[in-house]
Amino acid sequence: MTEVLRLENLAKSYGQAQVLKDINLTVRKGETVCVIGASGSGKSTLLRCVNFLGYPTGGRIFLEGKLVGREVIDRSGRTEMRYREAELCAVRAHVGMVFQQFNLFPHMTAEENVMIGPVKIRGLSKAEAKARAAEHLQRVGILEKAGAYPGQLSGGQQQRVAIARALAMEPSIMLFDEATSALDPELVGEVLLAMRKLAQEGTTMLVVTHELGFAYNVAHRVIFLHEGTIHEEGTPEEVLVNPKKPRTQDFLRGVTTFRMPEPRIAPA
Amino acid sequence: MPYDWNFTIVLRYLPQLLEGGLHTIILSAAAIALAAPIGVVMGVIRQQRVPILAPIAVAYIDFFRTSVALVLICWCYFALPVLIGVTLSTFTAVTIAIGLQASAYLAELVRAGLQSISVGQWEAARALGMGTRLRLQYIILPQAARRMIPVFFLLVIEVFKTSTLAGFVTYPEIVYEAYRVATDIYRPIETFTIVGAICFVFLFSLGRIALYLERRYAVVER
């Protein structure tokens, strides 16, 4: 399968603090990759580097096989990446981002939130964008709220609108940064179901999540991030059920301390 | 000795006072029209910390915020024409003086408004692929503007009040006309009472419009 995203020796530091080290990762078309890891392990930083909300300080990023930025050799002989803002805008327009805090535009209706990107960035007409917004709001099951303002929607509804907003740009890859962490527990399911639907429809997704059940059932591959490096990587079965590394085991022990039988209810 | 109030005589001069009021309104509107674009640009430059331009904006804002309005008016009326070699009408001179000063206040208002929009909004717009201009134009400024409505109207009211200094350089605004009427008929108390009432009605209505706009464009947040 063709690769959509490739990270080569990606690194990111804030001053002295090295937050990401030597990340190598390839995401192929139609693949869903879940990233798990402790708080502060660099998950958000990783996603933010991919769409250049934060600038990598080392390594290379390839989107659709194309290197982002330009390599230059500085005086001391080291290679460095140079990025042009116009190029990065184009990259961001092809990388969909879903934030933990939704970040919908509160002065626009759900539909307008979804239309603004296609109209202003892709140059679609209002009518075309309206049709496209309807299509994607439908996909995440929230078309009936098209005319509502974010403030009138529940967290779960807002997040689904935010997903539709990213989808409407028809990105090469969708990034989710703990998309359900800010939600009331009873609203988590509707968002995860929408995300699973996208995965099943063949959307390429890189998903940071604490929902191990989602990762187990939906991901093709799971990555455990620890102190800024990919510590363990494999199928959900390998990483989540039979973790080999002690750190991964510690993490999973921590997040699954108490367990209970599955509730005897029909699944959604 | 009880004062013998006589409003009937003043009411005969009402058209003259109202015309003064109209001049005041036109002058205020012109000053705001001048202040708006400058204020928005300066505020954006300052908030975005645009290299080179930001320190200039800071100096500009500080200068006009700390200037005395009457001094600016006199300076624009007497000194500016000499410097640039053209004669300015009183209207133009006063519009420039009050407009520039208002633009400095507006710049600070815009800066605070932009600052109040959460980082998440900037980032969400950025993640869609919007450059700085698009982000400001469609995402940030519209939200900031809504939050700025109440303070903006305070500024408009301040400009209205400041514009009554224009009489000092003989622009026929409402207080200037009132002074002429009062000296004509020796009825300063009644005249200025009427002028006060006219101003009150106008500014009160303006306040109501502000309140309406504020509610109309309020963004539901949670």
Ligand SMILES: Nc1ncnc2c1ncn2[C@@H]1O[C@H](COP(=O)(O)OP(=O)(O)O)[C@@H](O)[C@H]1O
């Ligand atoms: N702007 C920043 N400046 C300095 N350090 C930061 C900044 N953003 C994140 N970090 C640090 O980077 C590390 C990883 O953060 P983050 O990627 O948000 O972790 P995660 O999303 O896995 O919880 C943390 O130790 C955090 O303190």
Ligand SMILES: [Mg+2]
């Ligand atoms: Mg995070």
